[in-house]
Amino acid sequence: MSHAAVADTHDHDHDHKPKGFVKRWLMTTNHKDIGTLYLIFALTMFILGGAMAMIIRLELFQPGLQFVQPDFFNQLTTMHALIMVFGAVMPAFVGFANWMIPIMIGAPDMALPRMNNWSFWILPFAFTMLASTFFMDGGAPAAGWTLYPPLVLQGGQNLAFAVFAIHMLGISSIMGAINVIATIMNMRAPNMGYLKMPLFVWTWLITAFLLIAVMPVFAGAVTMLLTDHYFGTTFFNAAGGGDPVLFQHIFWFFGHPEVYIMILPSFGIISEIIPTFARKPLFGYVSMVYATAGIAFLSFIVWAHHMFSVGMPLGGELFFMYATFLISIPTGVKVFNWVSTMWKGAMTFETPMLWAIAFIILFTIGGFSGLMLAIAPADFQYHDTYFVVAHFHYVLVTGAVFAIIGGAYYWLPKWSGNMYSERLGKIHFWWSTISVNVLFFPQHFLGLAGMPRRIPDYSTQFAEFNMWSSIGGFAFGLAQIFFIVIVWRTVKGKGTTKATSRVWEGAKGLEWFIPSPAPHHTFQDGAPVNDEHLAHVSSH
Amino acid sequence: MNRKTNCFKNSCKNFLWLAIGLLFSSFAFAEKSKYNMTEGVTEFSKQAYDIHMIVLWICVVIGVLVFGAMIYSMFAHRKSKGVTAAQFSHSTTAEIIWTVIPIIILIIIAFPATKALIKMEAPTDADGKNIVMDMTIKVTGFQWKWKYSYLDEGISFLSTLKADSNAARQANPTVDLYEVENYLLDVDNPLVIPVDTNIRILLTADDVIHSWWVPAFGWKRDAIPGFVNEAWTNVKKIGTYRGQCAELCGKDHGFMPIVVEVLSKEDYANWVKQQKGEQEVAEVKNNSEWSQADLMATGKTVYDSQCAACHQTTGQGMPPAFPALDGSTIVNGPIDEQIKTVLFGKQGTAMAAFGGILSESDIAAAITYTRNAWGNTAKDAAQPQDVKRIKNS
Amino acid sequence: MNKTVLKAVLASVLMFGFAFALIPLYNTFCEITGLNGKTSGQVTADEILKKQIVNENRLVTVQFDASVNSKLNWEFRPTELNMQVTPGKLYKTEFYAKNLSDKDITGRATYSVTPGKASLYFNKTECFCFTEQTLKAHEEVLMPVTFIVDSKLTEDVNIMTLSYTFYKLES
Incomplete structure (x- = not known):
């Protein structure tokens, strides 16, 4: 939202929006403004991380070294991942949470509005610090986002900056999570029982618990890196009695729940979009909640499937393989429930629905390759190849990012008061969906044919698919610039129509009973929640 | 006019069959080509390949069913067709079915996977007897080269990227990489091993973690500084096999390939003799x-x-x-x-x-x-x- | 609401501590399962020998391996490559080390037994790896290791490697 959009509306005098940029944005405690800040920040980081991906794909366009040196290439892959994970996907979901959770549960704001401001404004500083390492002697961290020692300890002074940046990000995420938990547990409107909450709220509640459980563990792990590097401790140094593999265990104890932190809120968004455009209640609401909780629980006992090749005892390999298998059961339940929600509905295919459908198909493909990777004896072949790269980009790009974009189209009319252009939205969808598959699908073949990940140059036998992948990459990158244009035009009201308060014919939930754009303050005097407002009225 | 629509229908039908045929032939194509996992030359690589193909096909079948249902629904249950949305929201029977069926599928997958793992970690022959290892080779990872030590023979040497690849991979190359045979996949001194021999491979590293991977052998294993990892192999076919370091180990991670030459037992014995001679020469050279x-x-x-x-x-x-x-x-x-x-x-x-x-x-x-x-x-x-x-x- | 927030803050502080608690947990876990090939610490021979039920017919191969980190200018090797041992009996071998430099250097050895499951049954009763070793300039030493492979060693193991890596002790 911008001032211009605000000026266009006439009946908002009772909004009491603070005047002036500093008061409105820097010192804001309003959940909607903070949500907007998070979303703008995430989009900025998405473009920055995407720009790095473009350089990576440019270098990999053909064999040989044309554009960047190997060391800089490693810096790019490392920073691309750190920025996309901690700068784009996670803040985008926090942005959605800030905007939608209070409205969805009928609360006037987040539970801790001033902490909310703080947790956002830490982010730009943390990322400035992280990005500044590019300009240091020796460059940015280059050991991969997994920061494995001893390699990461060779990095020089960037380590201290990266570690402090991660500490700040961690504090920001934990504060955000505490805020979400406090809001959901204490500020629901009367009659908003736990089993009446929209699934987006449920998935975020569970995500928030995951964040509190694992972000501190990550902070601890990088602190140990810091003391190993600067203060002579030997947590991960074999010469001093430590064990470098121990870091991998601690990292993935954080890292596996972390990947669910990036996907559970997507499940929530998809579970809001599908029923709306199928005009049919979400199938198996309660089992969706249990499935989410089940996935979250399992995420704590599967971490070592990232490390099958470190040489574990047979018992360990079997345990982590079986436990990983189990995850496909609740995940499968979710996919089946979405398909059943569509079944016998009366569907229309507006842009958000298209993204949601693409999400289900492409995320499931990522899930299939995940199941393949779980099989330890086959993983001895897949591990650390482009097959893995393809897998996690299917779940994170066509999974998390597609859900974010779909959610943005879904709620943008509510946020801005204007309907985006369906025509442009659909162009953006088809352009992205086709190019993203050209980008990532060939990477499966590259991995199977034996191309390791994180290499700046490759043997000529891999040339063809890398070229396809790069072409897809450039097209996908360009499509997202187009997305910014669409969002900009919608917010500015160019070539758009005014959105109604309900926006979508089949939409249910409290957010569709307030005007569009959502007024600066909502539900100040409590929300009158009737069961017919809600998407899920538990009839069990 | 009737004929015309029929014709149209027929060509539609033909097109559909063609598309389905293409889809399946592309999978068949994927089975034996450079686009798929190699079947390799050891028992493990064959096992990995078999499990990979089984699971791939299971995924394809599930995918066809689930996406098929979805796509059918997208055409049949659309508002523009004038349907009214049903309002059912749960079915305990359906939910039990799609919890139980995946569990059964997972159990089916778990059997070959478990068997393959046990084979790898506890090498036994068909009668369940322990396999006796014939020789041990120690592999040490360095930034950015491999060192191979034949513990029983006292032979040891370094293996680095071959000079022509190295020249071609520079930012301003003096050699055209398309002129280089096996660009980035060739070394100065390959690892040489005999065929049909049980070889124990110990892995460690000097500086950072590396990972030793030859796809044709069917596994990769990390080489970790200060620790020793173990794996084993028995190659069934004489030939040259290539692989790469599979764990990010710094700047030249992409430039430390692995080449293994598998020789007949006689050729191997000759090679060992020759190596021992050369090490004596090296000793003289140093002095x-x-x-x-x-x-x-x-x-x-x-x-x-x-x-x-x-x-x-x-x-x-x-x-x-x-x-x-x-x-x-x-x-x-x-x-x-x-x-x-x-x-x-x-x-x-x-x-x-x-x-x-x-x-x-x-x-x-x-x-x-x-x-x-x-x-x-x-x-x-x-x-x-x-x-x-x-x-x- | 304050209670919720307090609990959440407490939980995140605890989880930060948990990251550090993972270190002793991991080491204990490794000792129980042989995860990283570390064997348990020094034990006295008598204690172990009392518990052995020796099968005179069983022989397993113990292989000795030595590495020197590239920053340490020492020569270091086992004096014998292999030893056929009967589980449950006490054996002794020696490693040879020489300081090649003109300076006194202190080093420390890490050790690892592979396969991991065998490390559970490998008892070292005397080993140079338990202490730092200082070698004077050009000094050469023979360093003994005495060990007992536990008679409970599972039947599927018939070869194991005892491996040492010497590192320079950074002062």
């Missing part, structure tokens, strides 16, 4: 006085394979991380200081200690070469004895 010309010639080879990755064949380096040697104060300064730098490395920089990696004669030759190559004109030479003296001081 003798070299001519300037010999030092320069050997020095160029050593420099190109060991030093050029960072300092470049042109000696220009990649400042600031990797300083130029052409015109360098160290290279043009006192020779002892340069020997020290090469032997012991430079703390806090990327300069590794080569004292434990290269032979004294190789170090002497490389140093002599840098002092007299490009614009450097020190006109002196380092002898193996000088290197030995400083190494031991």
